[in-house]
Amino acid sequence: MNARQYCFNKSSRLLSSRDFTVVFDNPPFKVSHPQLLVLAKHANTPQSRLGLVIGKKNVKHAVHRNRLKRLIRESFRLKQHNLPAIDAIVLARRGADTLSNAELFSILDKLWTRVARKATK
RNA sequence: GGAGUCAGCCAGACAAUCGCUGCGCCUCAACGGCGGGGAGGAAAGUCCGGGCUCCAUAGGGCAGAACGCCAGGUAACACCUGGGGGGCGCGAGCCUACGGAAAGUGCAACAGAAAGUAAACCGCCGCUAUUUUUACAAAUGGCGGUAAGGGUGAAACGGUGCGGUAAGAGCGCACCGCGCAGCUGGCAACAGUCUGCGGCAUGGUAAACCCCGUUCGGAGCAAGACCAAAUAGGAAUCCUUUAGGUGUGGCCCGCACUGGAUUCGGGUAGGUCGCUAAAGGUGUGUGGCAACGCAUGCCGUAGAUGAAUGAUUGUCCAAGACAGAACCCGGCUUAUCGGCCGACUCCCAUC
Numbered sequence: 001m002n003a004r005q006y007c008f009n010k011s012s013r014l015l016s017s018r019d020f021t022v023v024f025d026n027p028p029f030k031v032s033h034p035q036l037l038v039l040a041k042h043a044n045t046p047q048s049r050l051g052l053v054i055g056k057k058n059v060k061h062a063v064h065r066n067r068l069k070r071l072i073r074e075s076f077r078l079k080q081h082n083l084p085a086i087d088a089i090v091l092a093r094r095g096a097d098t099l100s101n102a103e104l105f106s107i108l109d110k111l112w113t114r115v116a117r118k119a120t121k
Numbered sequence: 122g123g124a125g126u127c128a129g130c131c132a133g134a135c136a137a138u139c140g141c142u143g144c145g146c147c148u149c150a151a152c153g154g155c156g157g158g159g160a161g162g163a164a165a166g167u168c169c170g171g172g173c174u175c176c177a178u179a180g181g182g183c184a185g186a187a188c189g190c191c192a193g194g195u196a197a198c199a200c201c202u203g204g205g206g207g208g209c210g211c212g213a214g215c216c217u218a219c220g221g222a223a224a225g226u227g228c229a230a231c232a233g234a235a236a237g238u239a240a241a242c243c244g245c246c247g248c249u250a251u252u253u254u255u256a257c258a259a260a261u262g263g264c265g266g267u268a269a270g271g272g273u274g275a276a277a278c279g280g281u282g283c284g285g286u287a288a289g290a291g292c293g294c295a296c297c298g299c300g301c302a303g304c305u306g307g308c309a310a311c312a313g314u315c316u317g318c319g320g321c322a323u324g325g326u327a328a329a330c331c332c333c334g335u336u337c338g339g340a341g342c343a344a345g346a347c348c349a350a351a352u353a354g355g356a357a358u359c360c361u362u363u364a365g366g367u368g369u370g371g372c373c374c375g376c377a378c379u380g381g382a383u384u385c386g387g388g389u390a391g392g393u394c395g396c397u398a399a400a401g402g403u404g405u406g407u408g409g410c411a412a413c414g415c416a417u418g419c420c421g422u423a424g425a426u427g428a429a430u431g432a433u434u435g436u437c438c439a440a441g442a443c444a445g446a447a448c449c450c451g452g453c454u455u456a457u458c459g460g461c462c463g464a465c466u467c468c469c470a471u472c
Contacts, residue, residue: 008140014427051427062165062445070141070431077140078432101432 008077014051014087023051023089029118031111035096038111040088040119050076051089054096064097071101075108083112084119 014020027039043049052072054065072090099107 020427053427063443066445067431069428074140074432105432 008073008080012047012049012076012080014049014089019049019087020051020089023087027089029086029115031114031118033107033111035093035099036107036111037091037093038088038115039091040086040115042119043085043087046085048076048080048083048085049087051087053089054092058092058094059097061097065092068092068096068104071104072108075105075112079109079112083116086115086119088115 014023023039023041027041029038029040031038031040050073052069054068056065059065059068076088
């Protein structure tokens with residue numbers, strides 16, 4: 001059980017454009033930060049799911065886009081059991097690529113706790 | 122030892138923990154277990170050239186584009202190799218958009234008399250008129266000769282010397298340069314202490330239009346093929362119409378399809394394939410100056426699809442740059458912290 005606790009496979013991701021539009025059209029919870037924005041809704045499945053939108057417009061280099069995706073996924077993977085069952089989308093804003101790994105993790109920690117508080121209300 | 126030229130290589134390492142992904146095995150099966158694989162020299166820019174797929178089997182003409190010393194290499198190229206011409210460097214070497222200006226059209230600021238069927242501003246020379254003077258001569262004007270000198274310019278219609286002349290001038294001669302023809306060498310570009318002819322013509326710009334030669338059909342993996350909810354309507358045979366529309370891309374020709382009746386079926390979301398074994402890498406032998414070819418042995422090397430290849434911690438060092446595959450190759454260009462190896466050149470010191 002302990003081994004399966006921190007897994008992150010396809011069932012914990014938003015896979016189709018339909019999944020994304022559902023969240024985008026009516027997000028009950030919004031948490032923002034100068035470099036990041038989190039949209040979320042209650043999930044239909046028991047599993048929380050994550051989607052990422054890292055625009056080329058805001059993060060220019062492919063290397064930095066990949067880094068942000070990996071770090072956000074890693075943070076979600078480690079914190080998913082502190083969250084209720086939600087579908088969340090994380091959007092990168094301009095300047096997100098300037099954050100260091102440690103900064104990004106601390107910011108995301110705060111954002112996840114704020115999302116959890118809103119969702120459990 | 123210093124300075125430099127060319128060519129090549131590496132792109133932090135190791136460990137622990139937690140993950141991601143596709144492959145193989147175990148299992149009826151699994152979201153489980155085990156094993157081994159998982160970004161680059163530029164993966165980038167998308168600038169060229171191909172493979173592959175579809176459009177007609179890619180055909181004719183116009184238009185357009187690219188290329189442009191010669192030979193070779195290659196699947197092909199705008200790439201590479203070797204050679205020639207020109208330029209730069211003491212040198213190793215480097216650079217080169219390097220066809221045609223005696224087909225045509227155009228362009229050239231400023232300066233300058235004149236910028237191309239050359240041209241007379243100053244100067245030089247001759248003749249002549251007037252004035253001055255005893256005279257020699259001088260000054261001014263007119264007519265003519267002259268490209269040697271001055272001055273302008275990026276560039277002024279061969280250069281130097283001798284002769285020649287009123288002064289001059291390829292006007293004549295010698296040498297140098299140039300053009301044409303021949304000869305010799307070279308596959309060729311081209312070269313020559315070679316021979317003859319010509320007093321010398323043809324200013325520059327073609328990365329201006331243009332001319333000449335060569336090459337090029339179009340679209341791209343969201344190509345395309347298959348399985349298939351939904352919704353709208355199709356294919357085969359016969360008959361009719363050759364006008365318009367569509368495939369088809371800049372245009373025209375050409376080619377295919379279309380309207381009605383009968384009989385059968387079709388294809389968006391989503392999924393599967395295409396999808397990685399490839400003009401592949403490497404060793405040896407062999408042909409070639411080389412690029413590369415041929416023969417043979419070995420290796421088997423990412424394949425995602427809301428998109429994997431990561432995170433944290435620790436140790437070490439020379440303290441880690443630029444940067445992330447998206448059908449695949451060959452190039453080019455651009456970005457790049459440091460470091461290593463080889464060949465060669467110049468300078469200094471020593472023997």
